[in-house]
Amino acid sequence: MSSRSRNWLHAMGAVLLAAVAIGCARVRPVAVGRAPRTLRTAFEGAFLVGAALNVAQFSGRDTAGAALVRAQFNAITPENVLKWQSVHPRPGVYDFATADQYVAFGERDGMFIVGHTLVWHQQTPRWVFQDSSGNPVSRDTLLARLRDHIETVVGRYRGRIRGWDVVNEALNDDGTLRPTPWLTIIGVDYLAQAFRFAHAADPAAELYYNDYALENAPKRNGALDLVRRLRAAGIPITGVGLQGHNRMDWPTAAQQDSTIVAFAGLGVRVMITELDIDVLPRPNQSATVLNPYPNGLPDSVQHALAQRYAELFTVYERHAADIGRVTFWGVADGDSWLNHWPVRGRTNYPLLFDRQHRPKPAFEAVMGVAAQAPAR
């Protein structure tokens, strides 16, 4: 044996011993010596860490963004390209050109590829609900369209897209079903039907109900009820997506915690699917300045954002056994939808990477949570 390989073996032995020692101290072994510098490694064994991608990132236009995605994440969600209007813009016309690029991007690195979303009231063309004279179609016609759409889209990526947001945002804030054309034309069973069609098209795919603000009690109760009823009827729902469009003061850690516990208690996996933290004032607040940080985030806010991320990830870590994935809604601050909603053209700072793709203090805070976590 050369002295070089002996030295190598010696070094590996030391690392293993350190890992055992640290493992005994109940600190995750991946934190040995050099702390891991990527989110996907830091949370290995806990949950997948994902990001929603835009076309520039997976088509090769934004090479820096793509490199950051490959380095940091092991799951991806398409921000827009698998929505009905993108993939099925006209009757009988499917366009998979960009969606195919998205899936190929994830396959290159063996990422967990998510599909978003099959049934929603937004980004669905009006023709879906209308006949050729513009009148509402019958229940049977709409069910047939829904079945065709789901069979075609899920079927195309069978075995490749591993989890689908089957129904998105079906609930009102008070927990009742939103009066969308899906509900008014098909009736309350439209959700069950969508899950059945998706399961038939890819029996191995995970199937989720995805919504925002489920941390608020009335909406959460509505969602719990919905999941309970679907499960009781044998509908193949495997998980619930808590979108996680958070604010600095909402939801509280306690609300986040009890929401995860409540869904996990029904026997479904919990996913955080669209994570971001809005640091800007809402226009309906008494804010006089709507875009207070156009040239950068003051240190105090940067610090508060990092603390807030640490607070949320501490909750996710605590429930890692029930959480399959934590996905950010975007990669770097410049990509976020929150620069354009609810006010266009603002400068927001909701993610872990800044506009130059550099890790922010919030990134360090999240990595710090992973380093403190017990070994699994």
Ligand code: 9MR
């Ligand atoms: O980030 C998406 C944005 O680019 C689209 O214009 C918008 C259209 O409604 O949808 C955004 O993504 C939404 C997601 O699909 C569902 N949950 C809320 C997200 C933010 O609006």
